[in-house]
Amino acid sequence: MTERVRVSAVINGEPVEFLCEPRQSLLECLRDILGLTGTKEGCNDGNCGACSVLLNGRLVNSCLVLGVEIQGQEVTTIEGLAHWDGLNLLQQAFVAEDALQCGYCTPGMIIAAKALLDREPNPSDERIRAWLAGNLCRCTGYDKIIRAVRSAAAALATPRQEVSK
Amino acid sequence: MRPFAYEAPSSIATAVDLLAQGGERARPLAGGTDLLVQLRLGLREVDWLIDIKRIPELRHISYDPNEGLVVGAAVTCAELGEHPDVRRHYPGLWDGAGIIGGPAIQGRATLGGNLCNAAPSGDSIPAMIVLGATCTIAGLQGTRRVPVEAFCIAPHRTVLRPGELLVSLHFPPPQARTGACYLRFTPRAEMDIAVAGAAAWVCLSEDYRRIEAARIALSAVAPTPLLVHSASAALAGQVADERCLAEAARLAQEACQPIADVRGGIAQRRHLVGVLVKRALRGAIQRAKGELPHD
Numbered sequence: 222m223t224e225r226v227r228v229s230a231v232i233n234g235e236p237v238e239f240l241c242e243p244r245q246s247l248l249e250c251l252r253d254i255l256g257l258t259g260t261k262e263g264c265n266d267g268n269c270g271a272c273s274v275l276l277n278g279r280l281v282n283s284c285l286v287l288g289v290e291i292q293g294q295e296v297t298t299i300e301g302l303a304h305w306d307g308l309n310l311l312q313q314a315f316v317a318e319d320a321l322q323c324g325y326c327t328p329g330m331i332i333a334a335k336a337l338l339d340r341e342p343n344p345s346d347e348r349i350r351a352w353l354a355g356n357l358c359r360c361t362g363y364d365k366i367i368r369a370v371r372s373a374a375a376a377l378a379t380p381r382q383e384v385s386k
Numbered sequence: 387m388r389p390f391a392y393e394a395p396s397s398i399a400t401a402v403d404l405l406a407q408g409g410e411r412a413r414p415l416a417g418g419t420d421l422l423v424q425l426r427l428g429l430r431e432v433d434w435l436i437d438i439k440r441i442p443e444l445r446h447i448s449y450d451p452n453e454g455l456v457v458g459a460a461v462t463c464a465e466l467g468e469h470p471d472v473r474r475h476y477p478g479l480w481d482g483a484g485i486i487g488g489p490a491i492q493g494r495a496t497l498g499g500n501l502c503n504a505a506p507s508g509d510s511i512p513a514m515i516v517l518g519a520t521c522t523i524a525g526l527q528g529t530r531r532v533p534v535e536a537f538c539i540a541p542h543r544t545v546l547r548p549g550e551l552l553v554s555l556h557f558p559p560p561q562a563r564t565g566a567c568y569l570r571f572t573p574r575a576e577m578d579i580a581v582a583g584a585a586a587w588v589c590l591s592e593d594y595r596r597i598e599a600a601r602i603a604l605s606a607v608a609p610t611p612l613l614v615h616s617a618s619a620a621l622a623g624q625v626a627d628e629r630c631l632a633e634a635a636r637l638a639q640e641a642c643q644p645i646a647d648v649r650g651g652i653a654q655r656r657h658l659v660g661v662l663v664k665r666a667l668r669g670a671i672q673r674a675k676g677e678l679p680h681d
Contacts, residue, residue, distance in 0.1 A: 223389035243392035354576030355488030
């Protein structure tokens, strides 16, 4: 076995230290070392988007990042989205629009949608579809997902006090 | 995946030292969107991965109207697309770099990595070739420069020797009355690999009627991305009309060497080359005239 390397990073706002082998992907580190199993493994080659996370605010496939590469970086996973008092607006929109069936692609979809809305608060449907091209869903046919992202964008545009609990 | 050691040096000199020590068993790691998949599938084996993303020169984009554009080898496609001068002055480059994968791949994949992976279908490579881009390569013996058109020598093989590192890509400053365009054919608009692709660059005469100089390059229809000298030469001095576009397309079809694989057949690819060369030329001419939006 190769020597393990100590990695310090910030994950979902919390400083984290862990040991991993250089060959272990960020996805493996999140799931198997850190117990953050919300991020899913689908294809393990960058095609399906189930393992989507944000790395320094940028959408990436965690299966195509090595754990050692996140030394000193910030990662956001699906576990980092909900607040202490409940789901965030994007998660609420996925529930309200029934934008999932088996749910396996959902963490990746929501993370990818967040990356879009962080950059473009009011995307067109065409833009949402193009942005989610790297996230595969075998259940929904995508329409409900597009609707959920659109409705989350609308909710995010509403003044905060009206939508907070 | 077989085990390997990992280093993330912060200077070109250290990276070159590490690469030289590792020889054939060491490889630079940029975005990893090709390399990590290849390692996982056992298509490549390494003992050392040298992460080049912590080297400042490799992460830098600079543009100067007199000097042109320099893109560090570890600049991601997403960063390239967010740079206002790239989209504005090199839309043909963005045609290629901006369609690699989807957003998650764009956030990680690099221009240098697309070139060093040397896939025949590498979407950014034909655009770099027609724009006259040059590679700066560092090694133990110093720095050397190689035009992009000479960089790929076989599928997934390049002129880089063990211990050498691609540092940056230099694009000449954009000239008046020039334009470039890259187009590919894929069944899906995103997350797909070119069945065939074509890039064109033209320089028009002062009255915009004639093509003074042109360059045509193809992807996915030869062992490497291919600069088509015959088509490029045939366009020089011609009136920019449909007849001359058709002749360039015919010469490109003659020069390409497509294979049949899971993505397409030989006749289909040769047909696509004809269509794509004409369309890419029309796009390049429109851009040279300032008629085509940048993206």
